[in-house]
Amino acid sequence: MIRYKVTLAYDGTLFSGFERQPDRRTIEGVLTQKVNIMAKNPDPAIVVYGSGRTDAGVHALGQVVHFDFPFDLPTKAIYRGLNSLLPLDMEIKKAEKVSDTFHARYDVSGKRYVYRLDLGEFKDPFKRNYTGNWRFPIDIERVQTAMKDFIGEHDFSSFVASGSTARSNIRTIYEATAYLDKEANEIRLEFYGNGFLYNMVRIMVGVVVEIGSQMRPEHDILRLYDVKDRDQARRTMPASGLYLKKVYYEGEDPQHPTKIPKHQR
Amino acid sequence: MIRYKVTLAYDGTLFSGFERQPDRRTIEGVLTQKVNIMAKNPDPAIVVYGSGRTDAGVHALGQVVHFDFPFDLPTKAIYRGLNSLLPLDMEIKKAEKVSDTFHARYDVSGKRYVYRLDLGEFKDPFKRNYTGNWRFPIDIERVQTAMKDFIGEHDFSSFVASGSTARSNIRTIYEATAYLDKEANEIRLEFYGNGFLYNMVRIMVGVVVEIGSQMRPEHDILRLYDVKDRDQARRTMPASGLYLKKVYYEGEDPQHPTKIPKHQR
Known part of the structure; x- marks a missing residue:
C-alpha cells in the first residue's frame, strides 16, 4: 500500500460539510467514493482521512487528506485521475507520496x-x-x-x-x-x-x-x-x-x- | 404612471435565462412578480421591458429594464423595496425616473x-x-x-x-x-x-x-x-x-x- 497526501479545494455551497453521512453529499463521502473507483473498488474499501471537518457551506482552498492506495501510481496519475472523476465543485490541487507514518489529522x-x-x-x-x-x-x-x-x-x-x-x-x-x-x-x-x-x-x-x-x-x-x-x-x-x-x-x-x-x- | 429605469445584476446560474416562460425561473419572471407585489398587484399587471434577453447561465453586471409604476415613489424606495423582495442572486444596482418615451429595448x-x-x-x-x-x-x-x-x-x-x-x-x-x-x-x-x-x-x-x-x-x-x-x-x-x-x-x-x-x- 502506498500512502498519498492530497491537497484539495472545494466550493462548500452544495455539500453537507466534510464528514461522511448516509444519504448526504459530503466532501469525505464523494472523495472516498472516487478514490475507491480509481482503485477498482477494493475490499475492504479505502478509507480517506481528513485534517479535520469543515461545516456545511464552508469552503476550502487547501484541505488535506491521506489514504492508502493499493497501486504505486505516480503522483501525477493520482492528481489527474481523481480530478477527472470528481465533480466540478471539488479540485485536487496536489498529490504527494508520504511515509506510512504520516497522518492527515494527527500530524497537523x-x-x-x-x-x-x-x-x-x-x-x-x-x-x-x-x-x-x-x-x-x-x-x-x-x-x-x-x-x-x-x-x-x-x-x-x-x-x-x-x-x-x-x-x-x-x-x-x-x-x-x-x-x-x-x-x-x-x-x-x-x-x-x-x-x-x-x-x-x-x-x-x-x-x-x-x-x-x-x-x-x-x-x-x-x-x-x-x-x-x-x-x-x-x-x-x-x-x-x-x-x-x-x-x-x-x-x-x-x-x-x-x-x-x-x-x- | 411613473416610468422607472432600473439597472440590475444577476448570477445567471440558477435562471432559465431572461425571458419569461411558464413554470421556469427567469429574470423577467421574478422581476415582474416582485414589481407587481410592490405595487400591490394592480390589474392589469405591470409589464417589465428588458434591454434584451440573456441566455440560461449568462450573468449580468448591468442589465437594464423599464416599467411603469402606479405610484410616484422616490428612486431610493424603488431601489430598497425591490432589493428587499428579490432573491439573493439578483440585485438592483440603480433606479432612475425617466420620461415616458424612454424604452429599455428600443433606445439601446x-x-x-x-x-x-x-x-x-x-x-x-x-x-x-x-x-x-x-x-x-x-x-x-x-x-x-x-x-x-x-x-x-x-x-x-x-x-x-x-x-x-x-x-x-x-x-x-x-x-x-x-x-x-x-x-x-x-x-x-x-x-x-x-x-x-x-x-x-x-x-x-x-x-x-x-x-x-x-x-x-x-x-x-x-x-x-x-x-x-x-x-x-x-x-x-x-x-x-x-x-x-x-x-x-x-x-x-x-x-x-x-x-x-x-x-x-
Missing part, C-alpha cells in the same frame, strides 16, 4: 483560515455563497486592534459552539489580521493558529465585527477569555464566508513546527 | 459584454459557474491581434446561432480587447458594439481562442465574414463565462451616440 501543526466579509448594503448576487455580510458602519482600525487580542495562547471557551468534543479549549493563535479591500468592498480576516474549535472562527469574526461597529468595547475579547461563557459571544457568522486556506504539518513552518499536544486536541 | 445604442476564460487544466471549483474554460496552450498576443479584426462594421452571419430573429446580421463593434490576468490564470475578453446577435459573443470567443491556440490562421475572422457560414465557426463557448456588463442608451456615449437602425435590429 496548524491551520490557516480566511473569512471574507462583504460590506454591501445588499448582498452582491455573485458573493452570496462566498462571503458573509455585514451592513453596519465598521471601523477597520478598530477591527485591526481587536484582532491583535487573539494572538497568543488563550482559553477560547467563550468562542466554541456547543457540540464541541475537544478535550481542552486552550489554543494558540500565531497570526490574526484584517485587511480592507476597498475595491471589493470587503474585509478579509485571516487567522493562523495551532488549532481551532467547533465554529471558533465564525464566532471570533462575529465578535470583532461587533467591536468594529462600536457594539462592544475595543478590548472585549480579553473580557470574553475571562468569563468563559459562549452566550456572551452571541453571533456565529455565516459559513459562506469561511475558507480553510492551508493546513500545516509538523516541521513545515519553522517558526511553529510542533503539533498540538494530544490532550488538547 | 450599444452593449458591452465581458467573457471570463479560465485557463486551468481542471476547472477551479469556485469558477465553474463564473467562467468558461480553455485547456489548450494559448498565445495572448495572437488573441489580441485576432480581436482587432472584430472592430468595425461587419456581416456577422458566420457568428450567429440558428434561431436568431434579427432582420440583419450587420453589426458594428467599437471595441474588442483581450487581457491576460496572470494571477487569476484567466483571459478577459471585452466587446462593445451597437448590438449583438443570438449567441454572437460566445461564438466570437470560440473563434478567437482557436486562433490563439493555433487551430486557425491569425486572420481567419476576415475569411469568416466572407463565407457567411455558421458551421465554420463551430464552437459556442459556455454561457457561464459571459457577463452583460453595460447597456448604453442614445446619447450616453458621446463617441457612439445613436441607436441601431430599426431595420437592422
Whole structure:
C-alpha cells in the first residue's frame, strides 16, 4: 500500500460539510467514493482521512487528506485521475507520496483560515455563497486592534459552539489580521493558529465585527477569555464566508513546527 | 404612471435565462412578480421591458429594464423595496425616473459584454459557474491581434446561432480587447458594439481562442465574414463565462451616440 497526501479545494455551497453521512453529499463521502473507483473498488474499501471537518457551506482552498492506495501510481496519475472523476465543485490541487507514518489529522501543526466579509448594503448576487455580510458602519482600525487580542495562547471557551468534543479549549493563535479591500468592498480576516474549535472562527469574526461597529468595547475579547461563557459571544457568522486556506504539518513552518499536544486536541 | 429605469445584476446560474416562460425561473419572471407585489398587484399587471434577453447561465453586471409604476415613489424606495423582495442572486444596482418615451429595448445604442476564460487544466471549483474554460496552450498576443479584426462594421452571419430573429446580421463593434490576468490564470475578453446577435459573443470567443491556440490562421475572422457560414465557426463557448456588463442608451456615449437602425435590429 502506498500512502498519498492530497491537497484539495472545494466550493462548500452544495455539500453537507466534510464528514461522511448516509444519504448526504459530503466532501469525505464523494472523495472516498472516487478514490475507491480509481482503485477498482477494493475490499475492504479505502478509507480517506481528513485534517479535520469543515461545516456545511464552508469552503476550502487547501484541505488535506491521506489514504492508502493499493497501486504505486505516480503522483501525477493520482492528481489527474481523481480530478477527472470528481465533480466540478471539488479540485485536487496536489498529490504527494508520504511515509506510512504520516497522518492527515494527527500530524497537523496548524491551520490557516480566511473569512471574507462583504460590506454591501445588499448582498452582491455573485458573493452570496462566498462571503458573509455585514451592513453596519465598521471601523477597520478598530477591527485591526481587536484582532491583535487573539494572538497568543488563550482559553477560547467563550468562542466554541456547543457540540464541541475537544478535550481542552486552550489554543494558540500565531497570526490574526484584517485587511480592507476597498475595491471589493470587503474585509478579509485571516487567522493562523495551532488549532481551532467547533465554529471558533465564525464566532471570533462575529465578535470583532461587533467591536468594529462600536457594539462592544475595543478590548472585549480579553473580557470574553475571562468569563468563559459562549452566550456572551452571541453571533456565529455565516459559513459562506469561511475558507480553510492551508493546513500545516509538523516541521513545515519553522517558526511553529510542533503539533498540538494530544490532550488538547 | 411613473416610468422607472432600473439597472440590475444577476448570477445567471440558477435562471432559465431572461425571458419569461411558464413554470421556469427567469429574470423577467421574478422581476415582474416582485414589481407587481410592490405595487400591490394592480390589474392589469405591470409589464417589465428588458434591454434584451440573456441566455440560461449568462450573468449580468448591468442589465437594464423599464416599467411603469402606479405610484410616484422616490428612486431610493424603488431601489430598497425591490432589493428587499428579490432573491439573493439578483440585485438592483440603480433606479432612475425617466420620461415616458424612454424604452429599455428600443433606445439601446450599444452593449458591452465581458467573457471570463479560465485557463486551468481542471476547472477551479469556485469558477465553474463564473467562467468558461480553455485547456489548450494559448498565445495572448495572437488573441489580441485576432480581436482587432472584430472592430468595425461587419456581416456577422458566420457568428450567429440558428434561431436568431434579427432582420440583419450587420453589426458594428467599437471595441474588442483581450487581457491576460496572470494571477487569476484567466483571459478577459471585452466587446462593445451597437448590438449583438443570438449567441454572437460566445461564438466570437470560440473563434478567437482557436486562433490563439493555433487551430486557425491569425486572420481567419476576415475569411469568416466572407463565407457567411455558421458551421465554420463551430464552437459556442459556455454561457457561464459571459457577463452583460453595460447597456448604453442614445446619447450616453458621446463617441457612439445613436441607436441601431430599426431595420437592422
